[in-house]
Amino acid sequence: MPIVAVRQVSAVAMREQTIVAGLFAALLVAFAARYGYHRDELYFLAAGRRLDWGYPDQPPLTPLLARTMSAIDPDSLLLLRLPSIAVATFIVVCAGLMAREFGGGRGAQALASASVAAAALVMGVGHLLTTTSFDMAVWSSVCLLVLKLLRDPVGDGVADSAASRSGDVRRQVGADPGWWLVIGLVIGVGLQNKLLLIFPVGALVLALVLIGPRKIFATKFFPMAVGIAALIWLPYLWWQAENGWPQWEMGRAIAGGSSGTSDSPVAFVLLQFGLMGPLLVPLWAFGLWLLWRAVRYRAFAVAYVLMFVVFVTTGGKAYYMGGMYPILLAAASVPVAAWLGRRRMRWAAVGSALAVNALVSAVLSLPVLPISALPDSPVLAVNYDAGETIGWPEFVRRVADARAGLGADVAVLTADSGAAGAIERFGGQYGLPTPHSGHNAYWWWGPPSDAAAVVIAVGIERDHLVRFFRDIEPAGRIDNGFDIDNDEQGRPIFRCRAPRAAWPQLWPQLKHLG
Known part of the structure; x- marks a missing residue:
């Protein structure tokens, strides 16, 4: 494909992703100020008034953001939640970019972004100022950057021959190991938001070491990235050491069921089918299978399995797996978009399924219903956080x-x-x-x-x-x-x-x- 044509296709794809992201952000903004503060947001505001390098239960980034937003307007709930709206919208865009790294063209990129935008968990974390929204955004960034390190300049990623024939794929240039420096920076900032990031990072590194491609570590930039991340994280580690490592005690308490969103092992497994929405399960399951089949990207599938086993056996919460689903949806979007091709009826059917998933996700994850209707609805049973924003x-x-x-x-x-x-x-x-x-x-x-x-x-x-x-x-x-x-x-x-x-x-x- 000529370079000019590639640029035109990329521009069209970005325009479609921008439309999807814009609609998603508009939805979050429209409902941002309904109901009220979540209990965690009230706690973040209190922590922000007492800024420190760390807290017993979290690093300082989210309290710092809460303080910054409240300094601009202490009474604006919309302003307080704008950072989460921004990073949730970034996750939507990032899904399209990951599909692009997998070799997908405009259709695949738009489908990936739309799928993530329709997901219940992404809507939910975008509605509240929460560490989870930034954690998911950081992990989506890391996945995207690792995909850049895994680039095959002659391959078609996870795109199959049908995708290649349809023209819905793009050729890639070779990997640039300098991306390791960006990965180190992103992980360092992410660890100043939530300690949970250690688990997906560790799972992916272990998977790459076990099954490869190991050659991505054979560069001076990898140890430099580790140093950057450690340096950014160091002030928080110092605070924890000075105060007896309370984060470990906090982790044991959550594993023991002390949190309002703690899950039993059975609930953990079952909730995986609802995090993104039931209608997206076939798509992300297909993406997991595709990543397992693709030797170059198999480490992501192995990382998913490792994380699943660790969290289900240690009392983790179901949403701890949430950061993995955007890349699964992005991987699946490439061959699915190729199968859809230019057939409008197929696109209409898939679009309708995404719209239904988005509608159900919005009702359950956002303050759509009036408060008076909540006691007789299933919302409180499904979405614990909704009740914690009222009264x-x-x-x-x-x-x-x-x-x-x-x-x-x-x-x-x-x-x-x-x-x-x-x-x-x-x-x-x-x-x-x-x-x-x-x-x-x-x-x-x-x-x-x-x-x-x-x-x-x-x-x-x-x-x-x-x-x-x-x-x-x-x-x-x-x-x-x-x-x-x-x-x-x-x-x-x-x-x-x-x-x-x-x-x-x-x-x-x-x-x-x-």
């Missing part, structure tokens, strides 16, 4: 009611970091003090003052409080007002007096990670 202003008002009429020397103690973050965000209008909690980073931020005459305990059961206070008085229960069954609904509020010891002695007993 925080009312939650804080209930805490304020429990504090009303008391003197100035009052402290607030919550069961979890999300509740404490909500009080920090909405408590100013009621004159509530900065809250305390033994959960995650809040424990590091210290106990209440011994001068506090009354402690408002939120969400902590009486049986636990009697270990710390002699006088415990009921002060109501949390009710979000929407009959939404979330982590705070129905929890007790107590007014506590007469602590059994000074707070420096009591505080170590309240520490918990999860």
Whole structure:
């Protein structure tokens, strides 16, 4: 194919990918400010007010972004979520670029982008400011860059002979080992977002070492990349070392089921068929099979299997596998697009399936339904996070009611970091003090003052409080007002007096990670 023609085809493909990405971003923006803050976002905002090189449960990147967005406009939920919208849109574009690396032309690239844009998990992580959205974007970047290192200048990637005959493939130039430096930079930044990145990186490196092609490591740029990643990651490692490596304790707690999104091994397996949406299962399963068959790309299929085994046996969450699906969908899109060819009816059928998958994904992953319709819908059963974005202003008002009429020397103690973050965000209008909690980073931020005459305990059961206070008085229960069954609904509020010891002695007993 002449160079001019190749450039024209690439430009058309990019235009189609841009349209898909633009529609996807517009959808996320349209629903970004509905419902309210997620408990993790409230915690990120609190962590951002106390910037550090690390936290017991996470690196500093997401809290830094939360602080940056809130500094621009502290009341804009849309602005807070713009970074996640941007990186989720990048994942959509990246899928098309991966299809291009596999040898796919405009049809394959558009199909790959549209498939990822229709995926439930990608919509979900793009809706909230969460470490998962950046983790998926980083891993998509790494996959794309490794594909560049695996380039075969004479092969057609995963494209089959039918794709070649249809003209829906592109010739590639040889690999440039200098891409290792970019990979090192991306992984280093990714490790400042989430420690989970170690697992896919380790799985892919191990797969490449075991089955090849090993020659991609035979360059001076590989150790340089390792050095770049380690240097960027070093401040966080230093913080963890200085504080007793709490991230490991956090990992054990999550594996033990302490998180609201923890999964049993059976649930982990079954949820893999819903992460992207049921209608996309045949496509990504086909992509996994194709990668296994293609010797040059088999390491990605092996990495998927290694990650699956590790996470299902160690109590990982189902969405930990999410970063692998864009490359599986991209691989499958090349021969599928070739099979579709120029047959409009086939494209219409595939497009309809993607549209249905996108519609169902949007209803389940985005705040499409009115809050009043949620209790009678399957959304809360499928999407735990939806319930955690509802009722925080009312939650804080209930805490304020429990504090009303008391003197100035009052402290607030919550069961979890999300509740404490909500009080920090909405408590100013009621004159509530900065809250305390033994959960995650809040424990590091210290106990209440011994001068506090009354402690408002939120969400902590009486049986636990009697270990710390002699006088415990009921002060109501949390009710979000929407009959939404979330982590705070129905929890007790107590007014506590007469602590059994000074707070420096009591505080170590309240520490918990999860």
